[in-house]
Amino acid sequence: MTAQALVKWNHDVQAICGRFETRYEHHPALFIGEMQRVLLGTTAVAFIRSNAHSIAKPARVRGQATDPHCFLVLQQQGQMTIEAGEQVLDMREGDLALLDSATALRMTPRGLFSHVSIHLPRAALRHVGPSAYGKLMTTGLCGQLLSNLVRQVAGDQLRHWSCAADGQGLQNAVLALLEPVLNYPRAEQPGNLQRREIEALIQQKLSSTRLSPAHLADELRVSVRHLYRLFDAEGDSLCRYIHRQRLLKAATDLRDPACAHRSITDIGIAWGFADSAHFSKAFKKYAGHSPRDYRTLHRRQGQGGH
Template identity: 65%
Template sequence: MNGQALATWNARVHSVCGRFETRYEHCQSLFIGELQHTVLGATEVAYIRSNAQEITRSTRASQAYPDPHCFLVLQQHGEMQVELGDRVVHLREGDLALLDGEAALKMVPRGLFSHVSIHLPKVRLAGLGPERFGKLSTAGACGQLLSTLVRQVAAGELSQWACAEDGEGLQEALLALLAPVLQYRAGDHGAGLLLHEVHALIQQRLDSVRLTPAGLAEELGISSRQLYRLFEARGDSVCRYILRERLAKAAQDLRNPACAHRSITDIGAAWCFADSAHFSKAFKKHTGLSPRDYRGARH
C-alpha cells in the first residue's frame, strides 16, 4: 500500500460506518485496511479487516456527526478491547457485540482482525441504557438463532438469495431476536445457567482451533476443574461435547446443497479436524457412516 492508505481507509470508513478515526503509527506501507460494503434487502453490512492500532469515535465526533445506527458486530478473527465510556469489554473470535453508533468509543485490536458490522436503526432500540451495549450473551434459544443468522451473513451465505422484495425482513428478524438477547444479562447466574452459557460460548468458538477447556474456563472466570465438573455432573465431558458439536456442524455442511462444491477435507478442516483421516474416523464412529457415504445418502 502507498502512503495514502490510511487516509483512503479513513475516508472509506467515514462513508460507510461514520466518523471513526484510525491510528497506525508504523510504516504506512505495512498498514492493512479492507472494507467491503453490501446491502441485503435494506440492511447494510460492512466487512472489515485491518491491523489498525486504534479505532476511535470521540465525544466531539459523536455530537457533531450523530449516527442513526447501532452496529451488531461479529468478531470473526483476532481480538480487541472496546472501551465504552467507563466500561471495557474484550471481544474474542466468535463474540457478538452491540455498539452504539452515537456514543464515544475506542477499539484497540490486538494485531490483525476482521469483523462484520450489521447496521441497525437506533430508533428501533430506543430507551436502551448504555449498559445494554457491549458483548452479547447467546445463552438462550434466541441467542443461538441470532448467532446463526449473523454468521450466515458473515459467511456470505445469504448474498446469493438477497432480493429487493426482502426489504427490511433481515433487519426485522435481527431486531426481533435481539430484544430477548438484551435481557439475558439480568438473568440468574446459577449452575444451570452457567452450563447454558458454556454451551453457547462453545457454539461461538467451534470453528476456532484455539477452542480449549483451559481457554473456556479463563474466559468464563472459573477454574478448569469447575468447568469439567459442570459436564461430569451430567455424565459428559467438555471435550466430548466439543467433538460432538463439531461433527454435527460438519454433518450439516455435508448434507447442505450449498456446500456441494466443497471437498470433504475442506469441510473437516473448517471444523478443526487436522486431517481427513482423523475426520473420517471420528465421523464414522459418531454416525455409522463415512463422510462420503453420509453425503451420498443425504437425499
C-alpha cells in the first residue's frame, strides 16, 4: 500500500461513519485499512478492519449539522481503548458498546482489530442520557438476544436473507432489545459476582480462541480460583462449561438452514475451536456424530426424510 491507501481509508470512514481522522505512524506500506458498508433492509452496517494507531473525531460543535447516527459496536477481534466523552472503555473481543456520535470519540487500537458497527438514528435514542452510553452488560434475556443478533450480523449470516421488505426491521429489533439492556446494572463488584454474570461474559467471548479461565479472571479482576469455586459449588467445571457452550452453539449452526452455506471448518473456528480436526473430534464425542454426519442427519429430518 502507499500513502494513498490512508487517504482513501479516511475518505471511506468519513463517508460511512462521520468526521473521523485516522493516524498511522509507521511506513504507509504497512497500513491495513478495510471498510465495507452493507445495508440490511435500510439499516447500515459497517465492517471495519485496521491496524491504525488512532481513529478520532471531535465532539459536535454548536451550530454544526447534527451527527445523525449512534453506533452499536461489537469488538470482533483485537483490543482497543475508546475514549467516549468522559468515559474510557477497555474493549476486548466480544464486547458490545453503544457510542454517541455527537461526543468526542478516540479509538486507540492495540494492533490489528476488526469490529462491526450497526448505525442507529440518534433521534430514536434522544431519550437516552449520557450515562447510558458505553460498554453494555448482557446478563439478562434481552441482553443475550441482542448479543446473539449482533453476532449474526457480524458473522455475515443475515445478508443473504435481506430484502427490500425488511425496511427498518433490523434497526427496530435492535432498538427494542437495547431499551431494557440500557437499564441493566453496568457492572458488579468483584466480591458480588454471580455465576450468571460470568456466563453472560463467556457468551460474549465464546468465539475467541483466547477465551480461558485466566482471560476471564483478568477481565473480571478476580482470581482464577474464585471463578473455579463458583462453578465447583454447583457440581460443574468452568472449562467444561466453556467447552459445552461452544459445542452447543456449533450444533445450533449445523442444524440451522440459514448456515447451510457455511463450511464446517468455518463454524468450528467461529466458535473458538483452533482447527477443524480439534472441532470434529470434540463434536463427535459430544454429539455421537461427526459434524458432517450431524448436519446431514438434521437436514434429512428437516426435509421429512428417514
